[in-house]
Amino acid sequence: MLINLSDVLSDQHKTVEETVPLTMKEVRMKSGTYPIVESEPVHVRVEHVRGKELLIYADTRLVTVIPCDRCLEDVRYEFVFDFTKHVDIGLSDAELTEELDESNFIDGYHLDVDKLLSNEILSGWPEKVLCRDECKGLCPVCGQNLNTGSCDCEDPGLDPRMSVVRDLFKNFKEV
Ligand SMILES: [Zn+2]
Ligand SMILES: [Zn+2]
Structure with a gap:
């Protein structure tokens, strides 16, 4: 959504003040694309x-x-924004691009x-x-989501009880 800045630049x-919907439906990043499932209109001044x-x-x-x-389960993540930006559109395009973090959100009068x-x-x-602080993650062997069930895979490296048994066994062998 574009906001016309001619009034403030005249x-x-x-002062230009508008509340407009966010038209973007997803966030594109190097790591993937993430849907925007809820958005409130953006208030801009x-x-x-x-x-x-x-x-x-x-x-x-x-x-x-x-x-x-x-565990790779979907997690709703909320962004709450309330920010102020200072821009100088009198700068040359090159200077502007640098100032605006390589992403030019002002184009001419918009x-x-x-x-x-x-x-x-x-x-x-x-x-x-x-998804929660104590998320148990996935079993590294079979991929079972350990929050929703257990599996029979043995993973002595992750189970402290097993490592006690293993240490006992090791000590026993060394004697
Ligand atoms: Zn999780
Ligand atoms: Zn498993």
Whole structure:
């Protein structure tokens, strides 16, 4: 969704304030594509500072789905945004691109709300997401989700009780 900035860029420098829907339906990253399953309209206010400098305020909330780092189950992950950005569109294109973190969300007289938000999503993306703190993950042998059931695979490396038995056995052999 584009917001027209001509009012704030005109000589009157009238503040532009709009609430627009997010049109982006997914987050594309190197690691994959993640659906946006809920999003609130994005509230944006653009104020003139001086010259070609603008202050952009934006707030919204959206929910995306990210697989659990251990068991791969879908986890709803909520982003709550409330940020301010200072931009100087008087800079040359090259300077602007650098200033805006390589993603130019202002194109001529338009602010691209999806691009603005996707920058924020990417920089706020969590390193890992767990379905719950105590997620047991998947059995490394058979792939069974250990939160929903157990399996008969033996994995002495992960079971502390087994390692006690193993150590006893080892000591016994050494004697
Ligand atoms: Zn999990
Ligand atoms: Zn197993």
